[in-house]
Structures are given as structure tokens and as C-alpha cells.
Amino acid sequence: MKDNTRAKAFFAIPYISWLAVFVIVPIALLVYQSLTNAQGNLTLANFHEFITSDVYLPMAFNSVFYALIITAITFVISFPAAYVLSRLKHRQLWLMLIILPTWINVLLKTYAFLGLLSKSGLINQLFATLGFGTHNLLFNHVSFIFVAVYLELPFMLLPIYNSINEIDPDILKASRDLGAKPVNTLTQLVFPLSINGIKSGIQAVFIPSLSLFMLTTLIGGNKVMTLGSAIELHFIVTQNWHMGSTIAIVLIFAMAVTMYFTRERGKRK
Amino acid sequence: MKKIVPFVSMMIVVLVVLVLGQNWLAQINKPPIKAANTNQVLNIYNWGDYIDPALLAKFTKETGYQVNYDTFDSNQALETKVKQGGTHYDVIFPSEYLVSKMTQEGLLAKLDYSKIHGFDNLSKHLLNQKYDPHNEHSLPYFWGTTGIMYNDQVFHASQLDSWGKLWNPIFKDQLLLIDGPREMLQPAMQALGYSLNTENQAEIxxxxxxxxxxxxxxRGIVTDEKKQLMINGDANISVTYNGDAQVVIDANPHVKFLIPKEGGPIWTDNMAIPKNANNKKAAYAFINFMLNPKNAAQNAEYVAYSSPNQAALKYLPKSITHNPVLYPPMSELKNAQHYNNQPLRYFNEYNEVYLEAKTKVSLDGGLK
Structure with missing residues (x-):
């Protein structure tokens, strides 16, 4: 018994040191920075400015708004896709095709979109051939959301697919045998039984979407500002680490709220 | 346990092989620097791709100093690295505002003019500016100005001859701006006729x-992307540095560059010696080498920015020196202003305005 606890403690060392060095210390530093000013005095002024200035609060709402849209669109695509995938014969292959793009660096994919969406890019060439003329596809809100959805899609689809896949096929058969329409099976069986996958999908998409910053510059042409881009600017350009940390703390808080509302309720089994 | 031991030992073996292999590759690719003592080594810290590599070889051949050449990509990176003090560079290349900031912070050595030969080769209009009075700490290395490039199939020069004309509604959703606190706000400053270094609250x-x-x-607030966008005809009008404009013009002859009548800001990148330099003798040797008109000309041809070395111009092809994009006539520069450093307080204020303005514009744009 004693040996067992000792072994446990021993194996916990990597995890605990990781936690300390890369989670606890950085968050403590963020909190410290957010509560001090350039002179190093303790103050709540940064948070006061966040709430009162006419920049940060609207920016925060804006970020949440974009993140919600991105999450909603990825869900609308992912749920039916995951359902269909789980019915297919070679599902591992189809799933692989969706996972494959995540092996490519995000920055590379974003640059690829710069080319695709440009005036001489493939999409505009297609438009022109079909007689719609060419359009400015880069540097607007739609292109930003489109590329963000593309990048986040696999992270919504995978957890939903996994939880749909776990559903016992006999339950679905039973529902059909008992005369339920496919729509009812979907809404009353598949959806509730895959709710945990949906929740983790939402977590995996909504939270990163709140702080997208590279896309706002490359695809949004800096005409889309999120809390993430504000943090980047404060740390790199304006070098106001205190305000940057304050925004980061607000973001962590927003993430905690999201986690709370999408937590797994009621243990199965 | 039986399986984990071979697994872990396998990982260790792979790691060891990788490290050894990497060292071996490094060995065969890079002959060790021969210089036995540091007196024969010159450490340079410069912007990426900002010197003709052939000149470094020539310098070593002429003076015997081995050159260690490192590069950075932003003034912030340069400042941080010199400030930390872990590295000892002998020659660095800060932009004008950083010269002044680093001087205030006591990071730059005062230049000893008895050791400098060729100072008179430099263009007078770039010397003795407020960021470094009497050039006590720095000498210009390259310079440039900011203007507007436009596609002449879509717009005409007369629509752009003043900074204020950028506000014309005909340019709706067209304009590319440079991403950076001062660069982004500069057209507004010039349209209002204010100093580029204003510290007046009401003006800000x-x-x-x-x-x-x-x-x-x-249309967007961008950095290097504007070049490709203008070349492809994806954008038709962009505020830009003249050196970048030339790159675009070379690739797309329909793009033209002009400096509005109020003038544009002048920037300089400068040679300076940090206080903690290891080998000041080598640093002066390098500065003198670069002040040599023939070397400066060779460098300007490679880098394709404007050389501050007046004496070098006669060694450059006429196609370059008569190009009004790279060497605008003095008449266009008479109103030009240099960026100066400001007290830290104003520096931060500009940054705040920059961030707020950027956000305001993005929120005003809304979701269409």
C-alpha cells in the first residue's frame, strides 16, 4: 500500500512540474501584471479601463459574437456530417480525409487561403467563368468567418463523431422497429446521446475562436479585431503588458464560464 | 514494465543518433572560424537581407576580420537583445527613433570621428537630425520615404496629389495602410498638417x-502583403515605403508611385556601435568600409533601397539614380519630416491611439 502511493507520487512528478512551470506560474504572472501599472504599483486601473473605455468592452462583445457565429456554423456542418460518417462503410477512411488537413500547419493553410481568395485566385476564376465577375474576397468579415470555420471544423466534428459512434446500434434499430420516424430518432435519441460530444466540440471551437489573432491580420486585413489581436498588439507593439494581461485574464474568465456551461452533467453508468 | 524499458531505450537511442547526426552535419557544412582570438572577429547585427553578402567576404579579405553576421526582423528585437546584454555586437542598424531611444537609455557608444573616414560622402539632408544631433551616435545606412502607390488603370495621379484626398469617397474600400502605430496614423497627421512628432493632446x-x-x-491594414496584392491587381491603392513600391513597379508596370505635395516622412536605418561592443576597432573598420563610395554603391544595387552615400551615386547605373521612386528629387522632399523619438509617455500615447483607432474602425465596419 505504501509502495503504491510512493509510486503514484513518483509518476505524478512530470505532470505536477509541468503544471507548475507552464500553467500555474504563467497565470500567476498574468494576474500580477494585470494588477500592476507601469510603475509597479498594485492597482485595479487596468480592469477599470477595460470596463469604462469605449474600446475593450465592444471589442469583447464583438469577439464573442464572431466566436458564436463560427461555433454555430461548424456545428451545423459537423453534426449531420458526423451522423452520416458514422453510418458509412469505410468510415475510418472518410474520417482520415477530414483529419488530414489538421496535420498541416495552420499558418500555411492560412497563406493558402490568401492565394485562393485573391483576385486572380481559383475562387474568383471560377466566379468569372460562371459569369459572376470577380469580387474582393479578402479582408472582410465573411472571408474571416469562412476561413475560421474551415480551420475549426475538424475539432467540432471529431468529438461529435466519437460520441455518435459510441451509441449502441441496437438502440437505433429498436427505435425504428418501434415506428419512430428518422427525424424523431435523430432528435430524440442521437442528439441527446451525443450531447457530451457536442459539448466538447463547442469547447474546442468556441474558446480558441475567442482569441484568434493571426487570421484577423492575414484574412481580415486588421479590419476584424478580437480580444486575441488586442493582446498581441499590447504585448508586441505597444508593449503595455499590463493591459495585455488584463485582457488575457478576462479571456481566461470567459473560458471558465464556457467550460462551466458545457461541463458534463450527471455521470452515465 | 517489460515493454516500457525497450520503448524508452529506443527513444533514447533515436535522440542520441539525431543529436550526433546534427553535430556531424554542422561540422561538415561550416568550417570553424580560424581566428584564434576575439580581436579578429567582428559581430554584426543587421536586418535580414540588408547587405550584399559579397561585401562581407570583401571586408574580411581587406581587413582580416572574420565576420559573425546575425539578423533581426524588428527594431523591438534589436533593442531587447542589446538591452539584455548577453550578446556583444560591434555594429548594429537601428532605425532613427530607436537611435534616439537607445541613446537616452545609454546603450550606444559616442562615435569617435577621428577614426571615421568618409563622413563627407553622406547626403547632407539626412545628417544632423533631431533623433541624433550632429550624428554623435549614428550614421545613416539606408533611407527612404513614404508615399502612395496606385494602379494607373484605375486611378489617376491628380486624385492623389495630397494626403487629404485619401478621404475622398471614391476610394471606398480601396485603401491599404501600413500596419504600425506611426505608419498607420501618418496620413491623418499629414492631412491635418500636424507635425509627425506632435505631442499636443488636442492634436492627437x-x-x-x-x-x-x-x-x-x-481595405486593410497590412505589412508585406500589400506588395503581392498590388502586383496581382487585388488592391489598387496603398500607402507604402518607396523601396517596397519599386519592388511592385518592377513586377507590375501599371503601378505608379507618388509623394503627395505635403511631403512624406523620411526614415533612416543607421549604423551604430553599442556601448558594450567587444571590438570597436573592427566596428570602425566596418563603418569606414561601408562609407567607401564603391562599396556603398554595390550594396545599394543589391539591397535596392536608397543609399545615403552621395558619393556612391555616380557608381550606380543611371536607371537607378534617375529613378524618382528610389531617389525622389529634392523638390519633393523639401517638406519631408523625420520621425523623432519622443518621451516614453508620448510613445505609449501613440500606441494607445493606434490600438483604439484600429478597433474603432473594425467596430464601425460591423458585420456586413
Whole structure:
């Protein structure tokens, strides 16, 4: 018994040191920075400015708004896709095709979109051939959301697919045998039984979407500002680490709220 | 346990092989620097791709100093690295405002003019500026100005001969701006006729409002992407550095560059010696080498920015020196202003205005 606890403690060392060095210390530093000013005095002024200035609060709402849209669109695509995938014969292959793009660096994919969406890019060439003329596809809100959805899609689809896949096929058969329409099976069986996958999908998409910053510059042409881009600017350009940390703390808080509302309720089994 | 031991030992073996292999590759690719003592080594810290590599070889051949050449990609990176003090560079290349900031912070050595030969080769209009009075700490290395490039199939020069004309509604959703606190606000400052170094609160507030009013015309606030966008015809009008404009013009002859009548800001990148330099003798040797007109000309031909070395111009092809994009006539520069450093307080204030203005424009744009 004693040996067992000792072994446990021993194996916990990597995890605990990781936690300390890369989670606890950085968050403590963020909190410290957010509560001090350039002179190093303790103050709540940064948070006061966040709430009162006419920049940060609207920016925060804006970020949440974009993140919600991105999450909603990825869900609308992912749920039916995951359902269909789980019915297919070679599902591992189809799933692989969706996972494959995540092996490519995000920055590379974003640059690829710069080319695709440009005036001489493939999409505009297609438009022109079909007689719609060419359009400015880069540097607007739609292109930003489109590329963000593309990048986040696999992270919504995978957890939903996994939880749909776990559903016992006999339950679905039973529902059909008992005369339920496919729509009812979907809404009353598949959806509730895959709710945990949906929740983790939402977590995996909504939270990163709140702080997208590279896309706002490359695809949004800096005409889309999120809390993430504000943090980047404060740390790199304006070098106001205190305000940057304050925004980061607000973001962590927003993430905690999201986690709370999408937590797994009621243990199965 | 039986399986984990071979697994872990396998990982260790792979790691060891990788490390050894990497060392071996490094060995065969890079002959060790012969210089036995540090007196024969010169450490340079410069912007990426900002010197003709052939000149470094020539320098070593002429003077015997081995060159260690490192590069950075932003003034912030340069400042941080020199400030930390872990490295000892002998020659660095800060932009004008950083010269002044680093001088205030006591990071730059005062230049000893008895050791410098060729100072008279430099263009007078770039010397003795406020960021470094009497060039006590720095000498210009390259310079440039900011103007507007446009596609002449879409717009005409007369629509752009003043900075204020950028606010014309005909440019709705067309304009590319340079991403950076001063660079982004500069058109608004010039349209209002204010100094590029203003510290007046009321003026800064007006600059903010003026910039926000430009919002509907802004297509994007970008850095290097604007070159490709202009070349492809994806964008038709962009505020830009003249050196970047030349790159675009070379690739797309329909793009033209002009400096509005109020003039544009002048920037310089400068040679300076940090206080903690290891080998000041080598640093002076290098500065003198670069002040040599023939070397400066060779460098300007490679880098394709404007050389501050007046004496070098005669060694450059006429196609370069007569190019009004790279060497604008003095008449166009008479109104030009240099960026100066400001007290830290104003530096931060500009940054705040920059961030707020950027956000305001993005929020005003809304979701269409």
C-alpha cells in the first residue's frame, strides 16, 4: 500500500512540474501584471479601463459574437456530417480525409487561403467563368468567418463523431422497429446521446475562436479585431503588458464560464 | 514494465543518433572560424537581407576580420537583445527613433570621428537630425520615404496629389495602410498638417478622429502583403515605403508611385556601435568600409533601397539614380519630416491611439 502511493507520487512528478512551470506560474504572472501599472504599483486601473473605455468592452462583445457565429456554423456542418460518417462503410477512411488537413500547419493553410481568395485566385476564376465577375474576397468579415470555420471544423466534428459512434446500434434499430420516424430518432435519441460530444466540440471551437489573432491580420486585413489581436498588439507593439494581461485574464474568465456551461452533467453508468 | 524499458531505450537511442547526426552535419557544412582570438572577429547585427553578402567576404579579405553576421526582423528585437546584454555586437542598424531611444537609455557608444573616414560622402539632408544631433551616435545606412502607390488603370495621379484626398469617397474600400502605430496614423497627421512628432493632446485627439473618418475607405491594414496584392491587381491603392513600391513597379508596370505635395516622412536605418561592443576597432573598420563610395554603391544595387552615400551615386547605373521612386528629387522632399523619438509617455500615447483607432474602425465596419 505504501509502495503504491510512493509510486503514484513518483509518476505524478512530470505532470505536477509541468503544471507548475507552464500553467500555474504563467497565470500567476498574468494576474500580477494585470494588477500592476507601469510603475509597479498594485492597482485595479487596468480592469477599470477595460470596463469604462469605449474600446475593450465592444471589442469583447464583438469577439464573442464572431466566436458564436463560427461555433454555430461548424456545428451545423459537423453534426449531420458526423451522423452520416458514422453510418458509412469505410468510415475510418472518410474520417482520415477530414483529419488530414489538421496535420498541416495552420499558418500555411492560412497563406493558402490568401492565394485562393485573391483576385486572380481559383475562387474568383471560377466566379468569372460562371459569369459572376470577380469580387474582393479578402479582408472582410465573411472571408474571416469562412476561413475560421474551415480551420475549426475538424475539432467540432471529431468529438461529435466519437460520441455518435459510441451509441449502441441496437438502440437505433429498436427505435425504428418501434415506428419512430428518422427525424424523431435523430432528435430524440442521437442528439441527446451525443450531447457530451457536442459539448466538447463547442469547447474546442468556441474558446480558441475567442482569441484568434493571426487570421484577423492575414484574412481580415486588421479590419476584424478580437480580444486575441488586442493582446498581441499590447504585448508586441505597444508593449503595455499590463493591459495585455488584463485582457488575457478576462479571456481566461470567459473560458471558465464556457467550460462551466458545457461541463458534463450527471455521470452515465 | 517489460515493454516500457525497450520503448524508452529506443527513444533514447533515436535522440542520441539525431543529436550526433546534427553535430556531424554542422561540422561538415561550416568550417570553424580560424581566428584564434576575439580581436579578429567582428559581430554584426543587421536586418535580414540588408547587405550584399559579397561585401562581407570583401571586408574580411581587406581587413582580416572574420565576420559573425546575425539578423533581426524588428527594431523591438534589436533593442531587447542589446538591452539584455548577453550578446556583444560591434555594429548594429537601428532605425532613427530607436537611435534616439537607445541613446537616452545609454546603450550606444559616442562615435569617435577621428577614426571615421568618409563622413563627407553622406547626403547632407539626412545628417544632423533631431533623433541624433550632429550624428554623435549614428550614421545613416539606408533611407527612404513614404508615399502612395496606385494602379494607373484605375486611378489617376491628380486624385492623389495630397494626403487629404485619401478621404475622398471614391476610394471606398480601396485603401491599404501600413500596419504600425506611426505608419498607420501618418496620413491623418499629414492631412491635418500636424507635425509627425506632435505631442499636443488636442492634436492627437483630432488625428484619432480623422483616422476613424477614413474607416470606410480602408481595405486593410497590412505589412508585406500589400506588395503581392498590388502586383496581382487585388488592391489598387496603398500607402507604402518607396523601396517596397519599386519592388511592385518592377513586377507590375501599371503601378505608379507618388509623394503627395505635403511631403512624406523620411526614415533612416543607421549604423551604430553599442556601448558594450567587444571590438570597436573592427566596428570602425566596418563603418569606414561601408562609407567607401564603391562599396556603398554595390550594396545599394543589391539591397535596392536608397543609399545615403552621395558619393556612391555616380557608381550606380543611371536607371537607378534617375529613378524618382528610389531617389525622389529634392523638390519633393523639401517638406519631408523625420520621425523623432519622443518621451516614453508620448510613445505609449501613440500606441494607445493606434490600438483604439484600429478597433474603432473594425467596430464601425460591423458585420456586413
Amino acid at each position: 485627439k483630432q488625428i484619432f478622429n480623422k483616422f476613424v473618418a477614413l474607416g470606410p475607405n480602408i
